[in-house]
Amino acid sequence: MIEVKALSKRYGTFVAVRDLSFIVQPGEVLGLVGPNGAGKTTTLRCIAGIIPSSSGAARIAGHDIATDPIAAKRALAFFPDEPRLFDYLTVRQHLKFVSRIYGVANHEALAEPLLDELELLDKADQLPGELSRGMKQKLAIACGLLHRPSVMFFDEPLTGLDPLGIRRMKDSILKRARDGAAIVLSSHLLSLLQEVCSHVLILKRGEKIADGTLADVAARFSNGETNVSLEEVFIRATGGSEK
């Protein structure tokens, strides 16, 4: 479970995220949406413990990310928009390295099915430089899933993927959610939210505009109209501009 309470992040006088609170239960997928510069990535990085928040708290699987970061990080996986891989480690060596960091005993028994699921088995001895963008993304996902996290953060997960890769990524997210993971993903792609997310949170200039299930949020901005698209809801919620 993910619990975020009154989270704020400031850079000098600039407030990137202001007083943000939300809860994601196991099995739920929360979509973070908002215009450019709304604070989506900053929010994800704060609750994943990558950058310290200025105030507020975030609990991952019951552990406070600020006061008990190691226990919290054992339960989470963070997937950045651009896969960050080590140039000199092969696919298999990446998994070996990650297993030691997370203390995953007998990692090969877990790694093989994971590589098979992500269609990386035949690339297992290749370096990231020899992989396509989609394959790199899959390797980053394999590394994140190896320790069976109960909380996952995806930052723009579909960036650079081809249609087949997009389909597989969506399926993978849904499968993890069905298995009981609490997932937060940020994306500009409203169609992704419609297909994958059970909940949505709209951010604008670091502040929460709306949150709830897709139906709740749509109802709030539909002004009584029926069949209002998510795109229209988003435009109405954000006022149609970044400012």
Added chain:
Amino acid sequence: MVRALLYLRLTSLKNSLLSRIRRLRQPKYLFGAIAGAAYVWFFFLRHLGGPGSRSGTRAIMPEMPPGFTDSLSDTSPLVIAFGSLALFVIVAITWLLPSQKPGLGFTEAETAFLFPAPVSRRMLINFKLLNSQFTILFTSFFFTLVSNRWSFMGGNGLSHAIGWWVILSTLNLHFTGAALTLTRLIERGGSTARRRTVITGVIALAVIGTLGWMWRSLPAPSPEQAAEVTALTHYLLAMLNTGAVGWLLWPFRIVLGPFAAADSTAFFFALGPALLLMGAHYFWVMRLQEVSFEEASLTAAEKRTAVLAQARAGQYRFGVEKPKARRSPFYLRDTGRPEFAFLWKNLLSTRSYFNGRTFAVIAAIIVVGSRWLPHSARVEMVTAGVCVFVAVCVMLYGPFMARQDIRSDLNHADILKTYPIAGSRLLLGELLTPVAILTAVLWLAILAWTLVLVPTRNVATWYTPTMHFVCALCAAATAVPLIGLQLLVLNGATLLFPGWFQSGRSPGGIEMMGQRLIFFFGSIVVIFAALIPSVMAGASVLLASYGFSTIVHYFREADAQALSPWALLAAGLSALAILTMEVWCGIWWLGRRFENFDLSAELRP
């Protein structure tokens, strides 16, 4: 086209200058600019005023005898001879090396805007040549600042500037022509091996022809003659200026003529042929306009952009083309201390010969070799010199060069921070690889020093074999924390001032140069400051031991022993303890810093 190019370059220059001036509001750029400007002023601009003034040279070389610079005034032919040889080597490499179509050096933006534009190839080549002139003019100015200090050269600032411009422009035209010619040759299926054979054959023929001529007509100088500068100079000049090599180097001597001209008359006489040669080059390049260079230029532009991006990310290593998959350096169990996972990972990113087997083989060679070497004073002196040289290089440059630590992983900081391990353990893990490599090299030097140098009573009465062994033991033991401390300071500087470290990767700019200077000297100062406590502790133990020994011997009415192995061991151990404590505290403190490290905040403009 020319107007478009001028607009592009001048607008880019103006915007670049404005943005650099604006960012001087940030202290890191302001201090960097001040340090960079001070460096440029002190080392270059201060000495401006023409070679005639030479005040700067005197300031730099006050110990030179008065007649020394005058005796060098006749060196112009020598400069031309060796300069032309250097240019020949550059040009030969240009023709020998490429195995793929080289294309022309356009940037990715230029290829994106110009290649689809309604512009002829002739115009594209002219654009490229004209574009290069901006860089050539700046480089000529910079080189003139340097060469203007060479008092033995004739001419003045202007002749040097024009001379450099002629050299660089002709080389640029030659590179362009060579690139187009090679692109055409390869496109037509020309074999790289055949080309290399032909070029190497021509060079070999010229060298053999010259050697034959020398054997017949130019007797080698006797050892006495070789010791005289003038005789040796004449011999070398004769070798390079006559025969087949002389003919081979003739065009290069023409290019160098204006730069090496001693006075105005010589300069004007040299300028004409050099300009003619340059014009011939331009004519040659224009004749090659039908060569389809676009595809190769696109590939080259992509490669250059990738290398630039790698350099900015701190990942580019000169001479290493592409990473290769390698076997694990050691077996890494699934569970255990995570620090060793970083050692394992970072060892994979080093060169393949940095492994235990290589070090063991070298150690074995040293052990066996030390048995075979004759124990003469000369051998010992040479060995000691080599060992000290290696040790000094490792200590001074090693930590700056071995960067398989947080410095090369800074762009992975996001991912590293999601790992469930304390910052101090992560930092320790990151430091292990460079510490292991540098310590191993240092230990080899200490091993060679210990085995080859045999202490004799002629050097110092107190320097016994036991003392020799204890010295080596202390040096080997303190090497580990000493290298760790240096690496910790450099990694600490990266974590405490990531903005400085990151912007230092950006190319060019006086403020970047200043930032690098401040970063470098700041790190050196901190390293020396950190060494003071351990040095003081070691010295205190030695002094106390000597004092105690003096008192004891005073009461026994015997001579005090200057230094005992036990005292040295105690001093070494106390220095080791303090160094280790410092490193441990530093790792703990920097680990905390890493846990609260916010790269996004540090790098916000």
